[in-house]
Amino acid sequence: MSTLAAVMTGKGTGAISTIQVFGDTAEAIIKEVFKPVGSKAAEFTTGKILLGTINDGSDTIDQVTIGCEGPNSFAIHCHGNPLIVEMIMQLLQRLGAELVTAEQLLAKTLTAQGDLDTIAVEARLAQIKAKTIQGTKIIANQIDGGFGKKAKEWLENIKTISLDEIVTDAESILKISQMAKLIISGCKVAIVGPPNSGKSTLLNCLAGRQKAIVTEIKGTTRDWVSARCQIGPLSVELIDTAGLDEKLLTRTGDSIQKTAQKKPAEILEDADLVLLVLDDSQTADQLDDRLFEKIPGKLVPSTSSGQALSEIEGKVLTLLNKSDLPAKFDTAMLPDTLGNIVQISAKFGTGIENLTEKIREICGVADFDLQQPVCFTSRQENLLKQLKKTKSKQQAVSIITDLLNS
Ligand SMILES: Nc1nc2c(ncn2[C@@H]2O[C@H](COP(=O)(O)OP(=O)(O)OP(=O)(O)O)[C@@H](O)[C@H]2O)c(=O)[nH]1
Ligand SMILES: [Mg+2]
Known part of the structure; x- marks a missing residue:
């Protein structure tokens, strides 16, 4: 087995980096480069931690500690300055170690244990x-x-x-x-809907900080904005998008707005869950048939014709926002497939607990048993x-x- 070396931690000034050396010649390589403090020769007994320096010939590269983790396995804990880490890695390579990623090295050490499937x-x-x-x-x-x-x-x-x-x-x-x-990997939640419905206010509310700009002017959000938040066991990436509006799309001369109008379709393709934010204080005129039809696969509400939605591939939750104002939106205008409705006031934080509960339910993680078999x-x-x-x-x-x- 050849000897491998990998940087196991992040590098950075002020940090400590761990370089793992693993393989048949690991001890010989460490003996060659490591000089212990004091006059005694180092004993590389498993379980010991040794203090000393890493040297390239007569040049000292860094003061380090070495963890003797096994007869073929050593952890060099050096200063995290990327230049120091790089010099030690080059030295190990010159002495015959193959430089690999942390993952490759870990896979090798685990496989070498022999008792793991x-x-x-x-x-x-x-x-x-x-x-x-x-x-x-x-x-x-x-x-x-x-x-x-x-x-x-x-x-x-x-x-x-x-x-x-x-x-x-x-x-x-x-x-x-x-x-x-x-x-395990996190979940992408796209926030879409007509202009001014409160999408950015919702992002800020869920993220717990003012990440996106909020104004009463339609078309405030142009480029998408993202923020992270934790919903139960889910690590969620929220993505706020530009308000969808055919008039904004076709407005002449505003190429930024045109580009912004196209972006939500791409974001929707990629999302695990879609939050469709509608303004409950406005009538159903805010829905634009032709515009929603541009969104492939996910949402195609048809307000005027009343025809059924085309298949929803993703998971969509409809939010009636601004519940603090008198309601004007007629939910009968929504097709059955968008009937999963939650009322909220993103501005005042009302109904948000109910919303996060629904998100956990839809994603199937509300009562997830962490012990069950998963691939x-x-x-x-x-x-x-x-x-x-x-x-x-x-x-x-x-x-x-x-x-x-x-
Ligand atoms: N009363 C009330 N006003 C709200 C609520 N949520 C948002 N607003 C207001 O609605 C306006 C638009 O809010 P935004 O969050 O910027 O709306 P948006 O959907 O991101 O708008 P665009 O980026 O233009 O598409 C602002 O004046 C907000 O303060 C709410 O729950 N209640
Ligand atoms: Mg916005």
């Missing part, structure tokens, strides 16, 4: 990237329990379990994993999709074996 190794790696504490917990639960356990149970009980049961399990895990993905890499997802379609137990065994040992 592939799902467990992937879980350890995925934990680093999870965006929320709950996401980290879901993945941690897949190491000894969850998905890894389920796959092992399939194999252990292969003689008694029916193919139908495996297929049903696979379907259910794939479905639950869609929700888990929103918790969390595209490799696992692809194999589960194959398992769902499998027609023979023999084929199922081969796919499950791949899941655990590829």
Whole structure:
């Protein structure tokens, strides 16, 4: 096995960086570059932390501590100045270490432990990237329990379990994993609607700060604005968009406004959830048929013709904003598919708790059991999709074996 070196932490002046060296020649390389404080020779016994310097010949690069994590594994804790980190990495490379990413090195060390199946190794790696504490917990639960356990149970009980049961399990895990993905990787929520309906006010209200400009003038938001907030277990990226209005789109000479009017369609394509903000103090005239029809796939309300919505691919929640003012909006003008309605006043924060509850419900994370089996890499997802379609137990065994040992 060649020796690998990777920067495991972020670099930065004032920070401490950890460089991991792992492999057969790791100790020899460390002995070559490390000079301990004092006159005694260093003993690289597992569990020890040594203080000294990293030297390139007679030049001292940095004072460091070295953690002896195993016979082949050492952690150099040096100053985070990117120049120092770079010099140490170059030195290690000259002495034969292959420079890799933190993830590659971690994968290698985990695989070398030999007692972990592939799902467990992937879980350890995925934990680093999870965006929320709950996401980290879901993945941690897949190491000894969850998905890894389920796959092992399939194999252990292969003689008694029916193919139908495996297929049903696979379907259910794939479905639950869609929700888990929103918790693990975060969720994109697009805020769309007519001009002046209170989209930017809502973004500010949910984000808890004045991120977007709010005025009483139609067409205030031109470029999209984003802000992060936490809704239950969801790490949400809110995206406020320009108010959708055919008149603004066709207004001559205003090319910024024209571009701003086209952007929401792209944002909608990408969103996990759409909040359609309507002004409850205005009549349904605020809806513009032709404009909504421009939004592919997601929302196509047809107010005048009353014809049904085309299929909604994403999840849409309709918000009747400005509930503090007398209501004029006739909800009968909305097609059934937009019937998931919440009344709010973004300006005064009324109904926001109800809204966040609805968001958690729609995303399927309201009572999410963090212990249940979920898949969390595209490799696992692809194999589960194959398992769902499998027609023979023999084929199922081969796919499950791949899941655990590829
Ligand atoms: N009374 C009341 N006024 C509100 C509420 N929400 C927003 N407003 C007001 O409505 C006006 C427009 O608000 P914005 O948040 O800028 O609306 P927008 O949808 O982002 O507008 P555009 O960016 O132009 O599309 C401002 O004067 C807000 O103060 C509300 O809940 N109640
Ligand atoms: Mg706005």
